[in-house]
Amino acid sequence: ExxxxxxxxxxxxxxxxxxxxxxxxxxxxxxxxxxxxxxxxxxxxxxxxxxxxxxxxxxxxxxxxxxxxxxxxxxxxxxxxxxxxxxxxxxxxxxxxxxxxxxxxxxxxxxxxxxxxxxxxxxxMSTQQVEQRVAHALLRLAGQSGRQVEHGVEIDFPISRQDIAQMTGTTLHTVSRILSSWERSGLIAGGRQRIVLREPHKLLVLAEAASGEDGPPDRA
The missing domain is CATH 2.60.120.10 (Jelly Rolls)
Structure with a gap:
């Protein structure tokens, strides 16, 4: 009522x-x-x-x-x-x-x-390398709006690499480089504004891992 x-x-x-x-x-x-x-x-x-x-x-x-x-x-x-x-x-x-x-x-x-x-x-943004930030962003989006598909978890709405760059405080070039590398290694599958997390557990390891690089977080 x-x-x-x-x-x-x-x-x-x-x-x-x-x-x-x-x-x-x-x-x-x-x-x-x-x-x-x-x-x-x-x-x-x-x-x-x-x-x-x-x-x-x-x-x-x-x-x-x-x-x-x-x-x-x-x-x-x-x-x-x-x-x-x-x-x-x-x-x-x-x-x-x-x-x-x-x-x-x-x-x-x-x-x-x-x-x-x-x-x-x-x-x-203050403490993590850019690769960690991108991994956290994808995991967060999958947790909020992910759906199970045959080969992993798909973020269930159109999202571009530019969107991810704007979420993580980095550049389109840097996000494209990271996601292309992850596609080649089988962590994710990409399409036209679609992303499937094929290995969410491995992405979580990347997101939580301490950076192996010296210096402050990558602001690229």
């Missing part, structure tokens, strides 16, 4: 692949639950560089700027494939959480989980 009350406030919306659901800095007019597809959240640095913050999987909330007291969206949300969302006007948020406290609790737990993920990535 409570779920029905909440859903009556929502409207469904469809977004074509590569279309923006909202833009960074735009007034936070709505908050969303993703029903189908995947959404990429990105931020733009003062220098104009894009950084992939995270990917949103079906069933997740996003764009809940009101929950953290922000009047504008802190990132851009883009559909990476044809996607369907439920959207609520932000003006309904105070009333809904007052009437349904579990909504606020669950949303804050989601935000806390994402904050912890961000902290983990900051540590990786």
């Amino acid at each position: 409570e779920l029905g009350d909440i859903l009556r406030e929502a409207r469904p919306a469809r977004f074509a692949k590569n279309s923006a659901i909202f833009d960074e800095g735009q007034d936070a007019h709505s908050f969303f639950v993703l029903l189908h597809g995947h959404v990429r959240a990105t931020k733009t640095t003062p220098g104009g560089e894009q950084i992939v913050v995270r990917y949103v999987a079906p069933g997740e909330t996003f764009g809940v700027a009101m929950a953290i007291g922000l009047p504008r969206y802190p990132a851009t949300a883009t559909a990476v494939e044809d996607s369907v969302v439920l959207a609520w006007p932000s003006s309904t948020w105070p009333r809904l959480v007052a009437k349904f406290p579990a909504l606020a609790t669950n949303t804050l737990q989601t935000i806390g989980s994402r904050l912890q993920e961000t902290h983990t990535r900051v540590v990786e």
